[in-house]
Amino acid sequence: MPTFSVLEYKSLPHGEGPGCIPAHLASRLAVAAQRSTFAGRGENGVLEDQRHALRARGVVGVISAEGCSLEILPKIDVDATEGSTEERGEIRKRLVHMLAVALDLKIETGRLTDLAWQQETLLEILIRIFCDKLTEAVRRGMPRRYLPQEDDLRALRGTLDLPRQFTRHVANQSRLACRFDELSEDIALNRIMKATVTHLSRMARSAANLQRLRELAFVYADVSAVSVSALAWSEVVIDRTNRAWRDLFGMAQLFLRNRYQTTSTGSGQGTALLFEMNTLFEEYVGRQVKRALAGTEFEAMLQGGRLYCLTSQEDGRGAFQTKPDILIFRGAEVVHVIDTKWKRISARIDDRKQGVSQSDIYQMMAYAHLYKAARLTLLYPHHGSLGDMDGIQARFHITGQSTVLETGSLDVSESGGVVGSLKDRILCLSKDVSGAFS
Structure with a gap:
């Protein structure tokens, strides 16, 4: 089955040669994308089936339709030749790292060779990581717990169910109505793992991944098959007895639940594993900011605040609620507001405003008024x-105020230095905001 690849906001021309996609396959993929919850949201849509090309929008991931699949990758500047397989491999590494940080997962990617990053799609890489982790976990033993059971036995086990005994077996004393606890593997966590294996078996295309999934399906043969909609997620408690399964539980949610992505399956409908980069970038930065602030006098709140821009004169109710991406507190005082934007800004030499939208500036001015923070940052991916x-790319004072509004960029292509970059260059943890910038 042919697999095509494109960067977000780039196009695949219709055609039969390299770097092209046949028009009939483009139409199938566009139809599959229309079933996504991300479809039809302007620039945040999935695919645009143009007259002569298929154009990707602000969503990344993998879409499969009958006879083909399409991988959409984010535009991240990496140290590789543009358009090469090496570039796509490096971008996949960065995207997997962002997902791991955003979902607070420890995903070990060291065992994946450069060849795997370059030749396998994002979906196949994530499936391979999940299979490797699950295989290691089941070798150590599947989680089990005692579940209440009822059975009619020849010898007493547990306690006797007197009402059932004297109604069902009053004429047959050879049977005892027993209630007892039995150690079982048929529990919510294992049912979720089985559902994930089943789900991925319909999505995987790699022969190696399909083989791994068949082996894992055999391991879970005695666990009840439960539909995704009926899974008891709330029954799973990750504690010291099963903490080795925390990351697998998180990856199962990644595949089965609509946190950053949407998935769909069905005969003739295709499948999709998609991520809205605006949301993913926001969560990624938020978690990295929390790490950068660990051990300092500052504390970060994600998606907090929720103050209203307006208050009704009639009943005092608020209207137009705000929800800044990141609020940084020193005690009870908000000292810094950060709003993330997954889009490319221009250099100041090209555009004094750097392509920052007027609506974003108005939004930050509202934050300045409501949260009284001395510092505001619009944070973009670096390129x-x-x-x-x-x-910091540019710095301004809000007219008539001492409040500083700045634009900044974060290099998501460098995994090791992100926390330090946020702490040293973006956050500039100083009590004197006016002197915090060097």
């Missing part, structure tokens, strides 16, 4: 046109 280093 090569902005220079070699990420950090």
Whole structure:
């Protein structure tokens, strides 16, 4: 089955040659994308089936339809030739890292060779990581717990169910109505793992992944098959007895639940594993900010605040609620508001406003008024046109106020230095905001 690849906001022309996609396959993929919850949201849609090309929008991931699949990758500047398999491999690494941080998962990718990153799609890589982790976990033993059971036995086990005994077996004393607890593997966590294996078996295309999934399906043969909609997620409690399964539980939610993505399956409908980059970037930055602030006098709140821009004169109720991406507190005082935007800003030499939208500025001015923070940051992904280093790109004072509003960039292509970059260049943890910038 042919697999095509495209970067977000780029196009695949219709055609039969390299770098093209046949028009009939483009139409199938566009139809599959229309079933996504991300479809039809302007720039945040999934695919646009144009007259001569298939154009990707602000959603990344993998879409499969009858006879083909399409991988949409984010536009992340990496140290590789543009359009090469090496570039796609490096981008997949960065995207998997962002997902791991956003979902608070420990995903070990060291065992994946460069060849795997370059030749396998994002979906196949995630399936392979899940299969490897699940295989290791079941080798150590599947989680079990005692479940209440009822059975009619020849010898007493547990306690005797007197009402059932004297109604059902009053004429047959050879049977005892017993109630007892039995150690069982047929529990909510294992049912979720089985459902994930079943779900991925319909999505996987790699022969190696399909073989791994068949082996895992055999391991879970005695566990009840439950539909995704009926899974008892709330019954799963991750504690010291099963903490080795925490990451697998998180990955199961990644595949089966609509946190950052949407998935769909069905005969003739295709499948999709899609991520809205605006939401993913926001969560990724938020978690990295929390790590950067660990051990300091500052504390970060994600999606907090929720103050209203307006108050009704009639009943005092609020209207137009705000929800800043990141609020940084020192005690009870908000000292910094960060709002993330997954889009490319231009260098100041090209555009004094850097392509920042007027609506974003109005939004930040509302935050300045409501939260009284001395510092506001619009944070974007870094790219090569902005220079070699990420950090503060431009700084302004809100007219008539001492409040500082800045644009900044974060290099998501560098996994090791993100926390340090946020702490040293973006956050500039200083009590004197006016002197915090060097």
